[in-house]
Amino acid sequence: MSLRAPLARKNMAESKQTPDANTGIPEYEYIDVNTKPFHVGSFRDEWLARLRPEDFSFQQEDEETFEANFAAEMGLGADTMAELKSACSIDSLRCHPEDEQLSMDDVPSNPRLKTLIQRKRKQERASSHNIHKNRHDFYADELERLTIGRPPEMGADRIPKGEVLLTINIYHPAVYEKFNFTRPCMTLLMTGSHTLTELRDAICCISDLQVCGEFSKTPDVAPDFISKDHFKSAFFFFEGVFYNDMRFPECQDISITTVEWAKAHNFPQYSQAKMEDTRFVDLKVKVGFPYLYCHQGECEHIIIITDVRLFHKTDCLDKNLYPLLTHKHRSLTQKCAVCHVFIARWYTTNDQFAPSDPCLFCDQCFRILHYDTEGNKLGQFFAFPYTDRGAFN
Amino acid sequence: MFMNVSLQTSTADDAIFPRQSQCFRPAALLCKSLKRRGCFGRCGGFVGRFRRGVVPVSSSQMDASHKHVKADCEALLARFQQTQSVRFEVFANIWREMKFSQIFRGVVKHEKRAFCHLVLNTAYCYFLPPFSFQIRVGGLYLLYSLYYTQTASPSEQIHLALKDWEEVKKFENNAIDAQHMDAVYILRHLMFCKAFRFTAMPTLLCFQTNKVKERSVLREEFIERASRPQELISSGLLEEMSNVSDLYENMKASVLSQMTTPGDSSFNLIRKDLVSQLSGTVQEFYNWQREKETFDENENSQEDTSQKVCSNRAELLASIKSKAFGEAPETLKSRRHRRVEMNSTTEASAALLNQGYTRILKQSLRKRTRDALLLSGEFPTDFRLKHVRLTQTAGVSVVTRGLAAAEYVETFQRSLRSSIRFRCV
Numbered sequence: 020m021s022l023r024a025p026l027a028r029k030n031m032a033e034s035k036q037t038p039d040a041n042t043g044i045p046e047y048e049y050i051d052v053n054t055k056p057f058h059v060g061s062f063r064d065e066w067l068a069r070l071r072p073e074d075f076s077f078q079q080e081d082e083e084t085f086e087a088n089f090a091a092e093m094g095l096g097a098d099t100m101a102e103l104k105s106a107c108s109i110d111s112l113r114c115h116p117e118d119e120q121l122s123m124d125d126v127p128s129n130p131r132l133k134t135l136i137q138r139k140r141k142q143e144r145a146s147s148h149n150i151h152k153n154r155h156d157f158y159a160d161e162l163e164r165l166t167i168g169r170p171p172e173m174g175a176d177r178i179p180k181g182e183v184l185l186t187i188n189i190y191h192p193a194v195y196e197k198f199n200f201t202r203p204c205m206t207l208l209m210t211g212s213h214t215l216t217e218l219r220d221a222i223c224c225i226s227d228l229q230v231c232g233e234f235s236k237t238p239d240v241a242p243d244f245i246s247k248d249h250f251k252s253a254f255f256f257f258e259g260v261f262y263n264d265m266r267f268p269e270c271q272d273i274s275i276t277t278v279e280w281a282k283a284h285n286f287p288q289y290s291q292a293k294m295e296d297t298r299f300v301d302l303k304v305k306v307g308f309p310y311l312y313c314h315q316g317e318c319e320h321i322i323i324i325t326d327v328r329l330f331h332k333t334d335c336l337d338k339n340l341y342p343l344l345t346h347k348h349r350s351l352t353q354k355c356a357v358c359h360v361f362i363a364r365w366y367t368t369n370d371q372f373a374p375s376d377p378c379l380f381c382d383q384c385f386r387i388l389h390y391d392t393e394g395n396k397l398g399q400f401f402a403f404p405y406t407d408r409g410a411f412n
Numbered sequence: 413m414f415m416n417v418s419l420q421t422s423t424a425d426d427a428i429f430p431r432q433s434q435c436f437r438p439a440a441l442l443c444k445s446l447k448r449r450g451c452f453g454r455c456g457g458f459v460g461r462f463r464r465g466v467v468p469v470s471s472s473q474m475d476a477s478h479k480h481v482k483a484d485c486e487a488l489l490a491r492f493q494q495t496q497s498v499r500f501e502v503f504a505n506i507w508r509e510m511k512f513s514q515i516f517r518g519v520v521k522h523e524k525r526a527f528c529h530l531v532l533n534t535a536y537c538y539f540l541p542p543f544s545f546q547i548r549v550g551g552l553y554l555l556y557s558l559y560y561t562q563t564a565s566p567s568e569q570i571h572l573a574l575k576d577w578e579e580v581k582k583f584e585n586n587a588i589d590a591q592h593m594d595a596v597y598i599l600r601h602l603m604f605c606k607a608f609r610f611t612a613m614p615t616l617l618c619f620q621t622n623k624v625k626e627r628s629v630l631r632e633e634f635i636e637r638a639s640r641p642q643e644l645i646s647s648g649l650l651e652e653m654s655n656v657s658d659l660y661e662n663m664k665a666s667v668l669s670q671m672t673t674p675g676d677s678s679f680n681l682i683r684k685d686l687v688s689q690l691s692g693t694v695q696e697f698y699n700w701q702r703e704k705e706t707f708d709e710n711e712n713s714q715e716d717t718s719q720k721v722c723s724n725r726a727e728l729l730a731s732i733k734s735k736a737f738g739e740a741p742e743t744l745k746s747r748r749h750r751r752v753e754m755n756s757t758t759e760a761s762a763a764l765l766n767q768g769y770t771r772i773l774k775q776s777l778r779k780r781t782r783d784a785l786l787l788s789g790e791f792p793t794d795f796r797l798k799h800v801r802l803t804q805t806a807g808v809s810v811v812t813r814g815l816a817a818a819e820y821v822e823t824f825q826r827s828l829r830s831s832i833r834f835r836c837v
Binding site: 043044045046047051052053054057062065066069070074075079080082085089093095099103104106107109111112113114115123124125126127130131132133134135136137138139142158163186188203306307308309323325326327328329331332333 | 476477480481483484487499500501504507508510511512513514515516517518519522525557560561563566567569571573574575577588593594596597598600601603604606609610611612613615616617618619620
């Protein structure tokens with residue numbers, strides 16, 4: 020906390036300077052769709068100013084102290100307090116005898132709650148119609164299940180209290196039209212002190228792994244030339260600001276074309292900033308609003324910050340595990356045309372051995388079919404390394 | 413498989429020769445593509461691309477159950493409201509009677525967390541302002557009870573939005589002032605157990621613009637009666653106003669007396685008895701509000717009975733249908749591998765079915781319609797709204813769409829008399 024205090028003060032000073040006093044309190048712009056823009060840092064400060072330190076600390080208070088404090092504050096006697104406690108006990112909510120052990124997995128017979136009636140009906144329908152189970156839904160929170168409630172690691176790697184946690188959804192570049200809804204491709208949890216470059220590095224996209232060129236003569240060197248190492252420029256676009264990645268000397272400002280174009284065409288002015296200097300607490304964003312991540316020159320992703328909140332004691336508190344991946348979309352993979360087992364790695368054209376043109380092969384089948392035992396190329400064909408959409412499954 | 417590949421060629425080619433270098437990309441092309449996708453514009457953002465909406469995982473099932481969860485919560489709170497109490501024991505009694513803990517039973521394992529979140533979020537709405545204090549206390553108890561009976565482990569927290577915090581504090585102060593110790597204790601206990609997550613917004617937002625949402629209808633009887641006019645126009649204010657008004661009147665009168673001859677009362681510069689008019693209007697508003705409330709109550713009770721009749725009938729129909737289709741037909745030999753299962757009817761509908769056997773001999777539709785029309789002297793609004801067509805036996809049709817009510821009844825009666833078959837279109 021001591022570390023954060025000067026920072027918090029600085030942010031408070033900043034928020035006082037801005038004309039809009041409510042800049043830290045998110046409000047709906049469109050109800051249940053997205054909020055108005057707010058400053059993440061001052062949002063955190065607004066919460067911290069309202070809460071007592073024990074409300075957001077990760078330690079659990081002692082129950083007796085809590086009761087003693089409560090009784091003292093309200094001016095209650097010991098017996099009144101005991102009476103109150105028994106009146107408000109959770110045992111009074113039990114709907115079945117105490118000794119009865121209930122399994123929570125089945126819907127009770129003869130339900131009266133509408134939710135249960137519907138659930139029962141749904142289960143009956145599912146069992147009678149042999150309804151296909153959706154594996155996407157089944158495994159959707161698989162990663163979340165692993166990390167949620169992970170016991171906090173003690174020591175220096177612990178998240179400081181009063182830190183903000185952002186839930187960020189990343190979507191595939193939505194160029195296809197046939198799907199009427201899209202699942203998030205990834206869901207990441209990030210802390211407020213992360214920089215945008217850390218988000219950039221956490222986003223995995225297959226276009227980073229692509230290899231350009233024809234490698235039929237030298238298939239072994241192909242993996243050395245992935246696009247990620249060649250083309251390092253990228254930008255995020257949040258609320259009229261392009262955040263460019265300028266960490267490496269070969270990085271270019273690829274947003275400048277858009278900025279200049281906008282200037283020339285009387286569009287609202289866009290500003291630019293550096294990705295590596297911007298932390299999430301410095302950002303001004305709308306929650307629930309789609310923003311842009313662009314890399315490899317034209318590979319675009321939609322980024323939605325779905326939630327910003329203070330850390331809770333049940334969250335994973337190990338700093339080293341962040342950015343934390345809580346959901347990963349599993350996409351279909353293209354299999355090898357020969358074995359139909361492994362994911363395709365090579366794409367060939369003008370191939371006399373292939374059943375189709377173009378054709379996909381896994382690494383093993385490709386080499387067995389196209390090269391002799393010494394690794395010499397047989398016949399005429401063009402071979403390009405192929406990166407499957409499901410490479411990150 | 414091969415088809416897939418060949419279909420993919422164009423995109424795959426694109427992927428393999430995407431770009432030689434970054435500066436190679438013509439700038440105009442990027443601009444064009446950005447423009448095409450609607451990236452420019454202040455708040456237009458990428459809306460165009462998102463018309464189709466982005467549905468988070470497993471939210472579709474959750475949407476379906478949201479309606480029912482809401483109905484259940486409202487049923488519980490309505491019963492709580494009837495007791496006119498804010499005690500937790502009373503709430504717990506209703507909870508036990510309704511067996512509300514069962515709401516978590518039978519949730520599929522991977523949906524548990526999402527369902528708990530949904531339930532808590534639904535209950536959270538009743539804890540916030542548009543509702544009356546009693547409903548908000550009920551909402552708080554509901555949150556507390558649901559939080560401790562939930563099945564997700566570790567437990568799912570209640571999402572508390574920053575904008576709602578002031579309301580929660582106000583609520584707490586009100587409860588302390590009124591000495592509702594159980595409400596205060598429960599709120600403090602939830603805080604102490606860290607049952608709240610301090611968030612920006614109560615739900616995860618992912619720009620679901622196209623979701624067909626039934627506008628969340630707030631139950632009117634839960635909402636606190638508007639009392640701003642009464643609060644604003646207090647007796648102190650009225651006194652103050654009458655003083656100021658007197659002063660103003662005197663000033664005007666003095667100015668007037670200087671300018672014109674005294675006794676000329678044709679000038680009417682001030683509104684007389686402003687204060688009494690104002691208080692009269694507020695009183696009238698208050699009376700109207702109360703009348704409306706009692707009227708609504710009466711109407712509601714009437715509606716309830718008629719709704720009950722309707723739903724009984726619907727359930728009966730459903731049970732008859734399920735009985736008719738419930739008998740599994742003998743399986744064909746070629747189809748033996750496919751299971752045909754009886755759609756077992758629930759006990760409730762079975763009971764209804766038994767009830768339904770005591771068949772009521774109903775009069776013909778014509779007779780009933782005529783009785784209804786003649787007795788009430790007024791004909792159903794549905795008829796008037798719809799295009800009603802009387803089809804005569806001879807096949808000549810009379811369209812009575814634009815006819816006035818009285819005319820219509822007359823035509824109708826005449827047609828009945830001459831034993832004309834009628835049909836509503």
